[in-house]
Amino acid sequence: MTRILGFLAAAGLLLVPLAGCMTPAPGGDHAGHNMGTGGGEARLTTFDRSVAGLPSARPMEEVRLENGSTFALTASVVRHDAGGGKEIRMFAYNGQIPGPLLRVDAGSTVTVDFRNDLPLPSTVHWHGVRLAQRFDGAPGVSQKEVMLGQSFRYVVTFPDEGLFWYHPHVREDLAQELGLAGLIVVDRAGEEGPRELPIVLDDVLLRDGDVETFWKEAVNFALMGRYGSTFLTNGRPSHEAATSPGERVRLLVANVANARPFNVSVEGAASVELIALDGGFLRAPAPFGSVILGPAERATIDVVMPASGDVRLVHRGEGDARGLATLRVDASRPTLSDPGAPAAPHERAKASLSAAIARSGTPVNATWDLTVRLAHSMPGGHGSGAGHAVPIEWESETAMGMQMTDANVTWIIRDPALGKENHQLNYTVPEGSLWRVRIRNPADSPHPMQHPIHLHGQRFLVDTIDRRANPYPAWRDTVMVPAGSEVTITIEATNPGTWLFHCHISEHLEAGMEGMLTVTEAAG
Ligand code: C2O
Ligand code: CU
Numbered sequence: 001m002t003r004i005l006g007f008l009a010a011a012g013l014l015l016v017p018l019a020g021c022m023t024p025a026p027g028g029d030h031a032g033h034n035m036g037t038g039g040g041e042a043r044l045t046t047f048d049r050s051v052a053g054l055p056s057a058r059p060m061e062e063v064r065l066e067n068g069s070t071f072a073l074t075a076s077v078v079r080h081d082a083g084g085g086k087e088i089r090m091f092a093y094n095g096q097i098p099g100p101l102l103r104v105d106a107g108s109t110v111t112v113d114f115r116n117d118l119p120l121p122s123t124v125h126w127h128g129v130r131l132a133q134r135f136d137g138a139p140g141v142s143q144k145e146v147m148l149g150q151s152f153r154y155v156v157t158f159p160d161e162g163l164f165w166y167h168p169h170v171r172e173d174l175a176q177e178l179g180l181a182g183l184i185v186v187d188r189a190g191e192e193g194p195r196e197l198p199i200v201l202d203d204v205l206l207r208d209g210d211v212e213t214f215w216k217e218a219v220n221f222a223l224m225g226r227y228g229s230t231f232l233t234n235g236r237p238s239h240e241a242a243t244s245p246g247e248r249v250r251l252l253v254a255n256v257a258n259a260r261p262f263n264v265s266v267e268g269a270a271s272v273e274l275i276a277l278d279g280g281f282l283r284a285p286a287p288f289g290s291v292i293l294g295p296a297e298r299a300t301i302d303v304v305m306p307a308s309g310d311v312r313l314v315h316r317g318e319g320d321a322r323g324l325a326t327l328r329v330d331a332s333r334p335t336l337s338d339p340g341a342p343a344a345p346h347e348r349a350k351a352s353l354s355a356a357i358a359r360s361g362t363p364v365n366a367t368w369d370l371t372v373r374l375a376h377s378m379p380g381g382h383g384s385g386a387g388h389a390v391p392i393e394w395e396s397e398t399a400m401g402m403q404m405t406d407a408n409v410t411w412i413i414r415d416p417a418l419g420k421e422n423h424q425l426n427y428t429v430p431e432g433s434l435w436r437v438r439i440r441n442p443a444d445s446p447h448p449m450q451h452p453i454h455l456h457g458q459r460f461l462v463d464t465i466d467r468r469a470n471p472y473p474a475w476r477d478t479v480m481v482p483a484g485s486e487v488t489i490t491i492e493a494t495n496p497g498t499w500l501f502h503c504h505i506s507e508h509l510e511a512g513m514e515g516m517l518t519v520t521e522a523a524g
Helices: 002-010 344-358 506-510
Strands: 034-036 041-043 062-064 070-080 088-093 101-105 109-116 125-127 151-157 162-167 182-187 195-204 230-233 240-243 248-255 262-267 271-277 280-287 290-293 298-304 310-316 321-329 366-374 409-415 426-430 434-440 451-455 459-465 478-481 486-492 497-503 514-520
Touching (some): 162 248, 162 298, 182 248, 230 321, 248 262, 248 290, 262 298, 280 344, 290 298, 344 459, 434 478, 497 506
Parallel strands (some): 062 101, 101 182, 195 248, 240 321, 366 434, 426 514
Antiparallel strands (some): 034 041, 109 151, 162 182, 195 230, 248 298, 262 290, 262 310, 271 280, 271 298, 434 486, 451 497, 459 486, 497 514
């Protein structure tokens, strides 16, 4: 991070830090301070942080939704201890952090009556679910924001088996950080698999016992994203689950953090296999070492428990290791023998991926370059990161983050052939086609770092990574592109409508890093 500091200072971009003003006034909106943005001055106000009268959040509960049923989903304000040792003001779906785990059968349609009881607008986005465009939850693209006290009826269809999730699509930097995220597990009716354990990975940035300041008028931490100081698994700073000796358990791991990538490994197991990435099963279970999950990415991991002892899920960043969860063998339970992973989902994945895999190496339809613009007066071509780029930033320097807002940082997806970027991009893609994109993340951009790129409404194959064939082809909806890397993806255009693609670091999305793609209905 330090490399950027000199660069910003040289460019006159360092804002006057007003540390005293960053503390929210008790219960109020008057902690404003002035921020020079090269033009006028913006008054920044904070959000209410009071907890008086709020109910305590409950842990995630699983709810099974039958085809044709209606489910009420309410976002509201709760109190919850997110690891700082006291209950603070947080957001919850149906009073739960994380939100309820929704379990459905593939092919189901469920009506979700969403109600917004939050003091800011919201929507629900069904991440990775190929549903009708008008229920996609993208404000300004598929629907209007749902205001405080208002409702919106989503009709959600679940065509694909696998692991998905839901979250708001308004001020994700704030709403997701405060707890709004829930898993969706889509089963195949009549098929059994190992016992599933949800592992929702998150982090939260705490200062003086409360969340670091959010502003109403600007998104802070816009450069690197809001990396947390406290790790959370299923909304709590530590997580344990009990298992039988020898049991095969299936971990449903999702990264719902704003910005932090997790590098997940499993220690102490009798065996570990990678089963699926995002919503898509691999063509066969694969030997597992570790997996890096960017924000919004998921991994399904099978763990065969030893006869005794603990299995630990560990995050390894740069030079540190942090425990994410502990699976304990309960020796009083009978020993189970491992039936192996069911083969059917992998066989279906193999068959449905084959047409996209056969396109490997064919010309791409578009190129997306990932870069950043720092204020309007920035001299071009300085590339302060040149020669220093690391593929993945495991930690962020938070002291500077407050000063980097969407007013002075613009993150960019640019198509060099079209000479267009972000909102200027809206590709036309015929339904039924396989549409290929090369995503490049140059190591010499003004601030090279990883970006998890997500496409709404369709699924895609990650075809190549740094010009080599992807060893784990699967249907994905998000792909993390490290600094200095290049990936090609093959989008299966099946779902008509206009859809967002964007970086899933919440603050990068807020700082402009999104474009659109319109799948046109096939004639006839
Ligand atoms: Cu999960 Cu547009 O995002
Ligand atoms: Cu990004």
